[in-house]
Amino acid sequence: MNCRITELVSSKKVLTSRDKDQGKKKIKNVKTYPVPFTLEEKKKNITFNTNTPSQPSKEQIINQAIEFHSQGNIPEAAKYYKNFINQGFKDERAFSNYGVILKSLGKLKEAEISTRKAIEIKPDLADSYYNLGIILKDLGKLKESETYTRKAIELNPNYAEAHSILGLILRDLGNLQEAESYTRKAIEIKPNYAEACSNLGLILKDSGQLQEAELSCRKAIEINPNFADAYSNLGGILSDLGKLKEAELSARKAIAIKPNYAEACSNLGIILKDLGNLQEAESYTRKAIEIKPNFAEALYSLGSLLIDLDKREEAMKSLLKAVELKPALDKAVRDLAINLNYEKKFELALKYLSKNESISCQSLYLGCLLSLDREKEFNEKYQELSKKRVCNAEIGGIIEHASIIYEKKYHSPFCNQAMKYVLFEKINEESFSTNDLNKMISYIKNEKTMMRYQGTLHKGIQTSGNLFSLDLPFVRSIKKALEEKIELYRNKFKDSGQGFILNWPEKYELRSWMISMKNGGFLAPHNHEYGWVTGSFYLQIPKYSNNDNHSGDIAFSYKGPRYPNKGKNFNLMIKKIEIRDICIFPSSLFHHTIPFESTEERICFVFDLIQK
Structure with missing residues (x-):
């Protein structure tokens, strides 16, 4: 992730850093949002003279740090912020902006600590709450992230970026209706907000409003024709609409704009797989992993592709790594368990399935118990899933077989006597x-x-x-x-x-x-x-x-x-x-x-x- 410094025009000149996160999961979950981190106005006519024998003042250090930061010289900015903090100076600008840099370096825990310190020093600065919300989101602490982002909006009701990121947080929490409402509010505050239009497309896609989702992403592209995220998001929507050739072109456009865009490469791989072009799909998925080695969704996609290409041993390694990186990625856990079942490694499959509570994984867990002929445990899991009214073909096939070998009439919520x-x-x-x-x-x-x-x-x-x-x-x-x-x-x-x-x-x-x-x-x-x-x-x-x-x-x-x-x-x-x-x-x-x-x-x- 790159830190971008832009200049906002208001009654005062304020330098703002925007740290943009690119995407999430496969084509169906690409995310984009701007991340403004305020760099406070520097005092005029202050110069930093390295030839001065005396120690630089507090203001000189912070101003020089901000100068380097605004110029994009991140290593020097980090050195000066750190020097400022180590000398025991307390200034929300230093802690907040150092949090920007730590986040851009992937040091999320340290970024969280630094940003919390900024809030402690100045509890009414909306930007710090907003920044902390984003950091917590990346750490997977969605409820906390929601709380701090709402605080940013409470302090600044017209904070368009905060409304937009809250929409994405609520989307991740499954609250699509409220997610849509906050994202539309961001666009109302800032009509030409390309990121919010693109994000709205994702939310509308998740709620099944595909045509409107397509229009929203196209609006983002109209506002910013070089917005790679919007092209990648549009590709996912077009794929769901069954327009795979258009989806392919959109994903390729995203990569043309931003060649090292891991999410877009992974997305293109998924589209190419659906189009039947397995070799090229493999190539783009491997590129995504090369760019982002711990990209769990791409590792899952590669594993799935390699199975279709009859490269099972390598596929298993890829699926295993995806699951280790992201145990909550149920489709990866499920594919890994299915392939372990083919190898009759039912105990090992149970180990991975037990860590994922999704319905699909728990249904397969029931099947593993049947494979191992553990009737007592099978009955307990069957009762548990029955109470949840789990209805899928996996359950249907398992129960029909179990009814015969255990000579017990289990009721299938899917289909009895198929x-x-x-x-x-x-x-x-x-x-x-x-x-x-x-x-x-x-x-x-x-x-x-x-x-x-x-x-x-x-x-x-x-x-x-x-x-x-x-x-x-x-x-x-x-x-x-x-x-x-x-x-x-x-x-x-x-x-x-x-x-x-x-x-x-x-x-x-x-x-x-x-x-x-x-x-x-x-x-x-x-x-x-x-x-x-x-x-x-x-x-x-x-x-x-x-x-x-x-x-x-x-x-x-x-x-x-x-x-x-x-x-x-x-x-x-x-x-x-x-x-x-x-x-x-x-x-x-x-x-x-x-x-x-x-x-x-x-x-x-x-x-x-x-x-x-």
């Missing part, structure tokens, strides 16, 4: 033309189409990224056809009383990919624990040469692949599939495909409806 909610339909020519169907087949057969590693897929390939991010006519056509079938599915089971229908997400996204299998190919048992409902549309079914009547068919079961089976019957159900069949089912349901023998390929289009 096989009852498997729907087979047809997508006809009118909804999706043969021409578009053939173009889709050609897409996966094109050697330029990028693929990803998929651990459950044998003798086959899977496209990378989210196909719904592609602006192609056949993608738009199949999405429209699928949305009609999803609505039909929801209506068919509307009276089921099942949690996944009753709690159908108000805000969701569709993610899709294609799978092609060759002779001997199959998908091993798995479920889509991150989804809500899952579906597959069959584009090409080969002529089978083996005698198995179930060749290439899809099979459903309540048997989870990582859980003990105790010799129980898990009610296998096999369904015959044909070209143009579409199958939709709860994401909790475990499924696999039957191996086949053929010279032709078996091709399908798979999708998940995912809660936002």
Whole structure:
């Protein structure tokens, strides 16, 4: 972070230092805010003569420190502030401005101490409360940060910067309505406040007001066309709007303005991954980490990318480092635990999951207990999660399996007896033309189409990224056809009383990919624990040469692949599939495909409806 000195014009000339923090977490959480730290007006006509044999006075030391600070000579400014403080002089300017420098050097604890001293000396200086609020925010002490920032506003009700930073603090605390109110107040006080407009975009994005969020970030760019943060924030919003190519351009613009912008590099990596460009995504994510080695969100993103690139050992190291740096980063903890589960390291997975209280991590914790066959602990955790009314596909799959091996009827808040909610339909020519169907087949057969590693897929390939991010006519056509079938599915089971229908997400996204299998190919048992409902549309079914009547068919079961089976019957159900069949089912349901023998390929289009 760089310290920037600017000059504000008022009845008196006041030199102000602005220390700007760049961003947070992945594309969806980039933060920007100005940080003014007041440098008090220097007394006129005072010179600092190093040739004078006598010791410099208190005012000479502080004025020289401020002079160096205003010129950007931070090392010399720090030396003079420190000298001033060490001599026992008490002046809020020295402690406040030295806090600026300590913060810019990443010495947040020392910055906090210095700024608290400034407040102790002068309890009515709004800037010091504001500065301390920002330092505490960076230290993760959000409630304290809120308290001190509110004090700054109490002392100076028209303090636009304080209103804006309070908006970001409240956003982090989950109070989006009040966060929006304070950020709008900052813009009301200071209409051309680019940072506040950009921050408002982030808050509106979090509350689902994507169109207005886009307008707010574009307003920030209109005010300041070289505002890298606003371009990066806009990229995240455009990504959520499904405008991935525009999002990519916006993130690239942020990097062009500010080449060492770690958050923008990480954000671009996320966008490129969604676009299926895994190699370039890896390159930009590594660059983000090179710029900012302890960037937990980027380390998580890299781990996720490396799994898709079949570099599991390196991926685990990256995920482990992300979790060590930020145990509260639930998506990193979850990915680490999932991969430890694949390696049957359930005890180690429990160790990391126990430190994260998010619903997703605690649901996976329940699964680890089932894997270890710890029935008593499983029952205790099940009761705990039931009281919280946890409803997700992870829980659904775990409980269906546990009900069978423990011979106890557990109630699933997601879906009970999920096989009852498997729907087979047809997508006809009118909804999706043969021409578009053939173009889709050609897409996966094109050697330029990028693929990803998929651990459950044998003798086959899977496209990378989210196909719904592609602006192609056949993608738009199949999405429209699928949305009609999803609505039909929801209506068919509307009276089921099942949690996944009753709690159908108000805000969701569709993610899709294609799978092609060759002779001997199959998908091993798995479920889509991150989804809500899952579906597959069959584009090409080969002529089978083996005698198995179930060749290439899809099979459903309540048997989870990582859980003990105790010799129980898990009610296998096999369904015959044909070209143009579409199958939709709860994401909790475990499924696999039957191996086949053929010279032709078996091709399908798979999708998940995912809660936002």
